[in-house]
Amino acid sequence: MEAVSTRLSQLFVRTLREDPVDAEVASHRLLVRAGYIRRQAPGVFAWLPLGLRVRRKIEAIIRDELESFGAQEVLFPGLLPREPYEVTNRWTEYGDGLFRLKDRKGADYLLAPTHEEVFTLLVKDLYSSYKDLPLSLYQIQDKYRDEARPRAGLLRGREFSMKDSYSFDYTDAGLEVSYQQHRDAYERIFQRLGLDYVIVKADAGAMGGSRSEEFLHPTPVGEDTFVRSAGGYAANVEAFTTDAPAPRSLDGLSPAEVLDTPDTPTIATLVDVANQKHARADGPEWTAADTLKCIVLALTALDGTRELVVVALPGDRDIDMKRAEVAFAPAEVEAANEADFAKHPELVKGYIGPWTADRAMLGGSAEGEPARSITGIRLLLDPRVSEGTAWVTGANEHGKHVFGLVAGRDFVGDGEVQIGSVVAGDPAPDGSGPVELARGMEIGHVFQLGRKYAEALGLKVLDENGKLVTVTMGSYGIGVTRILAVIAESNNDGKGLIWPKNVSPFDVHVVVAGKDAAVMEIAESLVGNLEAGGLDVLFDDRPKVSPGVKFGDAELLGVPLIVIVGRDAPEGRVELWNRATGERTSVSIDELGSALAAQA
């Protein structure tokens, strides 16, 4: 690209002295204040020249890395017909999140939220042989999602730019290679962008794929919680797993006994009363971790049927509803309501447990019968409730709990479920030590889709043996405008933006300070030289603006290198100002080029 110089006196920008009142997070506030973007509607932004320049810098890096392994760029429209999305059922599944519209004939259209369907169909149209594969296609295109609540400026918008790629292979091994190529390219892209990231295992269930990882940028404004261990483990909380302890012998465990525990509907009250009235003979106090909490959830399947399940987990844990949603998908999960309880009067709120003296209340029974429990409600166990563990839990009577109830002896679950809250200190499943919790913003996602879309849309090719095989696909996304916001979010100070050099709208910002015509002339020629040397230059040539305003704007706009042409210019000296460090050094004009190169 040809180097350019732009005069601030001509640039279409107006900086705001005060923060816009509707902007909360730093990136939103500063991008608006510095004149990079303007809001058009909730979650919808117009791009001004400065913002566009940054956006294109980011896009160029993405393109470079994708082309480096042979991915090819295409461009789909944002406006698409309903049909392809009907075939995969996403016209319906997307629900309110989809922008739908009708043409003059009443035909249904949508503003695409993502493009799996049409990419699949495009390849189906043109290719039919294994010899054409592997193939990776991508586009950088605006996506539309009618978010219930757009927020934080560019971080969650309703229109946003996304780079989406799709890989096409006819073998699983091929998909693995394509996936790895994208994953490697993403690492290089984020490194070039100067973006801190962690790769976390993501839940792959809902989309029917086999492998999925998210690139998260750690930041307090992030929307995802993830866990990581010092030993290198990282995962989304939804994908975090806890291993069940090895089964313990049932021999020698004391029998369960029902004890009075008046007024103990909560775990906290139960622990208190247990310690007061039923202290353990052999020492340690009862804690919440000794109790078994039984939570009644209502699942609504896609066909609308509602089923209650009880999840039993240690009393020091809560249910993480996000994890629950993933675990029970596609069914919807919510806490059981009054009507649900009314149908099961045998469930005594606050005193629910799996066991009664006669017959299992929930789940199966240790002896394998009776086949159905009293309630018939499925009992799902947290992995910590493993065979041979003993618990204090509800006795299904007001004011009574059963102590020493042993999993695998006195009650049996109908399955395991991993929806307990994850807390700092939990062991990583790979043995790499305790985890900590952190917030992150998803900036990239690599996903092995497998054959779901190819199957639904009939994308098959002939293999070496002349046999039709269904193509296997991957999809890979990077949020371009979100990345821009994340970079802004992580690169600013009280005075304004501080762009990393690879994405800065200009390489250098030249400020002419003072009204002297001679100084202005020197600045003009200096700008010309820098441009000739291949640098993009923003030139603050505004004649009637005081130096303070120019300096303030320079800091707000965030070009990392600033050159002040001022009082020492007639002596052949200018100041080189590093935006990030604030350091200013006097350099001779002759050496400016090398001084800039040294800073860059």
Added chain:
RNA sequence: CGGGGCGUAGCUCAGCUUGGUAGAGCGCUCGGUUUGGGACCGAGAGGCCGCAGGUUCGAAUCCUGUCGCCCCGACCA
């Protein structure tokens, strides 16, 4: 969808309690003085006080409704 807040000039806000015909700072235009950290003087342009009803001689102000926006939560391939 639940909770909270806010709609007055391009931006940030005052005025509303107690009704009397629209204000400030910044920005913008013109003239002049300034020019190394957000200068100053003078003269201007700019508002359907979100919208619709109502009360009243009179509504930015009181009442009702409505729309929109922001934040928190729910939701989010």
